[in-house]
Amino acid sequence: MSTHHPDDALLLDYAAGAAAQGPALLVATHLTFCPHCRRNLAAMEQVGAALMETLAPQPVSADARQRVMAMLEDEPRIESAAAPSPVTAITGGPALPRAVRELVGAEIGALAWQPVLSGVDQILIDQTPDGGRTRLMRIRAGRAVPRHTHRGTELVCVLDGGFSDVSGHYGPGDVAAADDAVDHQPTADADRDCICLAVTEAPVRLTGRFWRLLNPFVRF
Incomplete structure (x- = not known):
């Protein structure tokens, strides 16, 4: 549980x-x-x-x-973002919750992931005009998302695998919440890719010594 x-x-x-x-x-x-x-x-x-x-x-x-x-x-209709072009497609893997599977059209092992940063891939589900995004994220086993904070609220629900950051460890079903008061670097468990559903109100703000220089160019 x-x-x-x-x-x-x-x-x-x-x-x-x-x-x-x-x-x-x-x-x-x-x-x-x-x-x-x-x-x-x-x-x-x-x-x-x-x-x-x-x-x-x-x-x-x-x-x-x-x-x-x-x-x-x-009332304006919210259109889902266009699906990314296929980059990686593999078979097998754990099942997605039905609500997510119906939006992405496949199970985890058959998804076409879009690389975002080294060791981090995504499938964009929806985005809002002000930069909010709903997406599936994959952090490769043992890899870390660059250190960052937020320009709004971030909610993450782990679907498979797990990750750790300054607030603790999160496994399947766990929900992590972060905002502009949190500066963290989520790191996937060493033995398994971390698959999660992430909802952000706005693009994150990179804070690492090197990555912060890329904020004008990277919309993550």
Whole structure:
């Protein structure tokens, strides 16, 4: 069972249907690993249902209904980023959670990974106009992501393997959260590639002695 969980505020947003697309996918993925959070989610949903039952129904005017429908029709659709060109494709490997597999179209062993940095590959699932990204990441066994901090919130859910950073060790199902107060260098376990789902609000800011010089050129 997972030992690192999303915080209660994010789980509550998910229960209420208020979580953004990337964080919602990450929570759904974590829930496939974690019976503890599934129980918490069920309790939150029960409380929400009980509260709804206490609210008196209010009539909705025809004009208000038309305005809501017009707003829904005008709501922009978020398009998934184009799939990267195939670089690496192998067979076999562990199974992905269903929510992720349906978006990437294959299991881990059959994915076409796009190199990002030495020892780090990705598959981009979605991105927002302000630089937020939802992606699968692969850190090769024993390799490290360059030291970095963040321009917003980063959420990571481990799918296979594991990694360590200044806050501890994370294995399958664990969720790691970081922000601009965290400067870290996640390092994959020595005996296995680390596969994870990562959701970032903005590109990271590299902080290592060499890597910081590349910030104007690397959007990671």
